[in-house]
Each structure stands twice: as structure tokens, then as C-alpha cells.
Amino acid sequence: SQQGEEDPQALSIQEGENATMNCSYKTSINNLQWYRQNSGRGLVHLILIRSNEREKHSGRLRVTLDTSKKSSSLLITASRAADTASYFCAYSAGNNRKLIWGLGTSLAVNP
Amino acid sequence: GAGVSQSPSNKVTEKGKDVELRCDPISGHTALYWYRQSLGQGLEFLIYFQGNSAPDKSGLPSDRFSAERTGGSVSTLTIQRTQQEDSAVYLCASSLDTGSNEKLFFGSGTQLSVL
Numbered sequence: 001s002q003q004g005e006e007d008p009q010a011l012s013i014q015e016g017e018n019a020t021m022n023c024s025y026k027t028s029i030n031n032l033q034w035y036r037q038n039s040g041r042g043l044v045h046l047i048l049i050r051s052n053e054r055e056k057h058s059g060r061l062r063v064t065l066d067t068s069k070k071s072s073s074l075l076i077t078a079s080r081a082a083d084t085a086s087y088f089c090a091y092s093a094g095n096n097r098k099l100i101w102g103l104g105t106s107l108a109v110n111p
Numbered sequence: 112g113a114g115v116s117q118s119p120s121n122k123v124t125e126k127g128k129d130v131e132l133r134c135d136p137i138s139g140h141t142a143l144y145w146y147r148q149s150l151g152q153g154l155e156f157l158i159y160f161q162g163n164s165a166p167d168k169s170g171l172p173s174d175r176f177s178a179e180r181t182g183g184s185v186s187t188l189t190i191q192r193t194q195q196e197d198s199a200v201y202l203c204a205s206s207l208d209t210g211s212n213e214k215l216f217f218g219s220g221t222q223l224s225v226l
Contacts, residue, residue, distance in 0.1 A: 035215075043217045097159055099215070101154040
């Protein structure tokens with residue numbers, strides 16, 4: 001299956017702690033994106049990292065990409081209760097326009 | 112509108128009935144995607160439109176599923192003779208279609224329940 005794999009499946013932390021989620025894939029990719037989903041409805045784009053980039057920051061988010069290990073991680077620093085959501089990685093490969101999605105990590109940040 | 116709009120937000124139907132789901136993308140976005148998400152699962156690709164044409168229909172699960180897009184804007188996903196396994200959230204997304212490094216903007220989805 002080309003589906004991305006994410007771990008952990010679920011993560012529960014206290015407010016103020018950092019949260020790290022990982023995504024692994026099996027092919028060469030063009031880019032990898034992270035999305036957030038609240039309450040099982042619409043997804044919101046968080047960050048995109050290209051295959052020739054190794055690290056990217058956006059506010060409290062830090063994404064890394066290791067193409068040799070075919071993996072990416074999303075770090076949320078100083079977490080807040082409002083960060084509680086599901087986080088998905090998605091990547092594109094070759095000329096294929098459709099994104100391949102991971103199964104997501106469910107993050108719970110406890111106040 | 113400013114974002115991707117989907118309607119209805121919820122749809123309950125009886126097995127065997129046909130349903131039509133609508134997606135209104137962000138103005139100017141030429142690419143439009145339909146996904147399906149079952150409870151607690153990732154996104155399952157259904158179909159992709161570039162303008163009014165659908166270069167990739169590979170994700171449509173059966174011939175009961177069809178989609179069209181007119182005027183390069185609104186898209187409808189039709190499911191005929193619905194089955195209980197069709198119950199899921201159907202998500203629509205659009206993008207500027209500038210190449211492979213594009214981000215998707217999602218609607219809030221339609222929760223379909225087939226009884």
C-alpha cells in the first residue's frame with residue numbers, strides 16, 4: 001500500500017509540553033504536507049516541506065524531513081488545549097496529482 | 112465566499128436512494144478534489160478535476176459513484192443506490208493548481224448516513 005504511516009496513533013500530553021508526531025512513507029516524494037483536522041470535518045493546511053528541504057518552521061510548528069529514512073516529523077512546542085485535533089501527513093510523488101495520506105495522529109492536550 | 116463550501120453538511124438517507132453532494136470551491140481555484148473519510152480513518156481519494164475535466168477518477172469505488180464539474184466551478188458528487196458502507200464524511204478540497212507543491216483548501220464536509 002502507498003498509504004503513509006503515522007505514529008503514534010494517539011498522543012495525550014499536558015498543556016505546555018511538546019508534541020512530536022512522525023510520518024513515514026515508501027516512495028520518493030515531491031513534497032510532504034501536514035494538515036490538522038478538528039472534530040472529523042474539514043482539514044486545515046499547516047505546513048509544506050519540499051523534498052530538497054530538511055527543516056521548516058511556522059510559529060510553534062517545526063517540521064523535519066529525512067529523505068534517506070523516508071520520514072518526517074511534526075513538532076508542536078508549548079502545546080495548548082486548542083491544539084487538540086487530529087494531525088495528518090500527506091505527500092505527492094512523481095507526476096501523480098493526488099496526495100497520499102497517512103492515517104493520522106490524534107492529539108489530546110490536557111489543560 | 113472566502114472558503115470552500117459544501118452542502119448539505121449532513122445527509123441521512125435510506126439504503127437504495129440516490130444522493131447528490133455539492134461543492135463550491137474557492138473562486139479561481141482550477142483544481143478540485145473529492146475525498147471520503149470513514150470514522151477514525153485517513154482520507155480516501157475519490158476523484159480530481161482540473162477545470163471541468165477529470166484526469167483521475169481512479170478512486171471512485173464503484174460505478175454507483177459519479178461526479179461532474181461545470182463552468183470550472185461547482186462540482187457535484189452523486190451516489191446512486193446508496194449502501195450502508197457508503198456512510199462516511201465526504202470532503203471536497205480545491206487548490207490553485209500551480210503544480211505539485213500546492214496546498215489544498217478543504218470544505219467542512221458532508222456527513223452521509225445511509226440507514
